[in-house]
Amino acid sequence: MNGQSALLPRKYTQSNAAVQRMSALAELSTDEMLILHNLSRQTRSYLPREELWNESKPSSPRIILSGWACRQRTLGDGRRQIVSFMLPGDPCHGLERPTIPGTCTVVALTAVVLADAKTLETAVNVNPSLYPGLTRAVRLLSIYESLSLQDQVVRLGRQTAYERMVHLLLELHERLDTVDMVINNVFPMPLTQEVLADALGLSIVHVNRTLQQIRRDGILEVRGGSVTILDMEVMLALSDFTPVSGNFE
Amino acid sequence: MNGQSALLPRKYTQSNAAVQRMSALAELSTDEMLILHNLSRQTRSYLPREELWNESKPSSPRIILSGWACRQRTLGDGRRQIVSFMLPGDPCHGLERPTIPGTCTVVALTAVVLADAKTLETAVNVNPSLYPGLTRAVRLLSIYESLSLQDQVVRLGRQTAYERMVHLLLELHERLDTVDMVINNVFPMPLTQEVLADALGLSIVHVNRTLQQIRRDGILEVRGGSVTILDMEVMLALSDFTPVSGNFE
DNA sequence: CGGTCCATTGAGCTTAGTCAAAGAGCGTGG
DNA sequence: CCACGCTCTTTGACTAAGCTCAATGGACCG
The missing domain is CATH 1.10.10.10 (Winged helix-like DNA-binding domain superfamily/Winged helix DNA-binding domain)
Structure with missing residues (x-):
């Protein structure tokens, strides 16, 4: 995707899902690629059905490195509606899109590995002009999420x-x-x-x-x-x- | 809502929907109130059923000062799904939330008056720390929009x-x-x-x-x-x- | 071998859709 | 002032998509 990645030390060239997702969305510099590669350094694993996040559990932003998850809401009588699916490379919560309260929870559908995206968030928020590629990619991720929600509404409604x-x-x-x-x-x-x-x-x-x-x-x-x-x-x-x-x- | 508004010249104290909406979301300074009041200075009116925006018609951000609108999508065979409603004080498009492409259009459901929100957008994007109240209000608007979409999904699905x-x-x-x-x-x-x-x-x-x-x-x-x-x-x-x-x- | 989770099948029912027609409200023009 | 045309609401009769209940089958696992 990006010629510059050839300059990276070999240990970083095994890309993770975040690298793939973001570099498909924007041209990334070596620095930017490094930030994404380093996501793999601070991870946590979850089992299927485990809750990855809920409104009362604020935490730093996370990105899915592997596995599938969903954002869901449960009605009083137990009916459940899945609002959206989250796939490898997708932000799990808190990235750009402000933390969303409400009655939603994020749940693992398979085994899931999450990465802490604090450094990514900081890079994009504190000095966007230093990381134009990441900034653009994060913005586009947010757009895709909106589009996907619109699709979900149309599917369900009509x-x-x-x-x-x-x-x-x-x-x-x-x-x-x-x-x-x-x-x-x-x-x-x-x-x-x-x-x-x-x-x-x-x-x-x-x-x-x-x-x-x-x-x-x-x-x-x-x-x-x-x-x-x-x-x-x-x-x-x-x-x-x-x-x-x-x-x- | 805000004691400082008493300091405003009388001509600005007749508030518009944007002032009401935003000042309910965050404490606003005199400067910030002024920006919102001045939205009323550059407006355009639309008739019911008129299209306020579509993907191929990029424009500066707008806020609804009066009237109701909706974001909708139409399937190939004419079925229509309304994705969300937009009420007075709501951003119509392009504020914070990046312009969303896709097949959505924004349509007036009643007579509508839109204000150009360029100055507001600039204030919030160029120097957020100068306008903490507006920045917070715009962020919250975006959160509310997400919540409302989630509600729509749950309604339609379950x-x-x-x-x-x-x-x-x-x-x-x-x-x-x-x-x-x-x-x-x-x-x-x-x-x-x-x-x-x-x-x-x-x-x-x-x-x-x-x-x-x-x-x-x-x-x-x-x-x-x-x-x-x-x-x-x-x-x-x-x-x-x-x-x-x-x-x- | 029994247990668990998931997929599959059948029968009967309910919610919501379709089609068609008739009212109600309103503005306009003769 | 009334008649018309337009849009929106209301009603009835029928249809159908999708739901519920209940049971069976299949795969995997301890």
Whole structure:
């Protein structure tokens, strides 16, 4: 992505998800790359279902280095709604976007490794002009998050179960692609049908039947923890998915 | 709200919605109040249904001084989803929150007056420490917007038509209250049932029947362009609404 | 081998959507 | 002043997408 990375000492050239995500969003200097590489130095691991953050637990910002998480809210009677998914390279909380209170919690969906992003936050906030690449990347991350939330609203409000499922899978495909987790149109799918149901506003049973229908239609396969896109054209058309337009300012 | 406002020349003491909104969010100095008052000097009016902004029309940030607007997205076959409502005192686009591309447009739901918020944006971005009150207020505006979007997702994903309607009306009540547009639990309701339907992910007919049921249950009245809250307790309980906790940091 | 978690299937039901038509309110122009 | 045209609301009858309940099957693991 960036010729300058060739200048880095070898020990830093094994990139983490944050490096991949950010350097796909903006040109980064050697200094900036180093800050991201060093995220891997202060990490903590979590188990599936473990809570990564909640409103009453303020902490320094975190970035997901590996694993999947979600932001969710639970109603009084136990109904759960997943507001958004967080993938490797995504900020978990507190980066640029101010800490959001409310009744949301962030929960691990798989095993997760978080990095402390304090130094990144400081770099971007204290002297943005010193780190133009990181500043831009963080700004773009925030934009992507907003767009993804808008997509979620449209899915839930105006799409059928079938459309919602295809649309969400396309979004995951696009996001995983930016951190090189899509190979030959195959990407990992660690979400259970229950999680998909709570994200798409459907019942588990209906998620199951919808997936079967999609499979039968031959536009994708869901099997053994991974998804294979078989007919991207059809998927785009019938779900009204709008890919993010590469680079914008 | 702020003793210093007594020091302002009389011509500035007639406050606009931006002054009310912001000064409810943070203590503002005389200078800061002046910036907000002066928003009223450069305005433009729009008619209902007029487009206030879209992605291909970048412009300086705007604030709504009067009228209601919404951010919406339209699917290929014409289905529309309203993502969020924008009320007097709300930023219309481009303030703090970076300009969001994608397929969203901002549309006037009533007659609307927008103010150019360039000076405000400059004040907050160029020298935040000079305008701590405005900086904090703008940050909080952004937080509220995020919370409101989360609410929208939960409504659409996991609530019944009845709950959605009550929940949305409570949100509008709360937001209008911050700009003194609620008097004795009565507030203006310029939204048609079609608009409510597109916001709540329902059909017009079902919105109509839901409103009738709510009326019959005696928890609120919707009549002649205004809403009267009759039983706040019941509304809060059965819609799972969480009021924003006054002040937080 | 039993337990646990997840996926799958069937049957019946409910919420909400669709279609179609009729009122109600309002501004405008004859 | 009334009639019209427009937009918005209301009603009825029917339909359908998606939900609930309940049971079964499959994979993995101690």
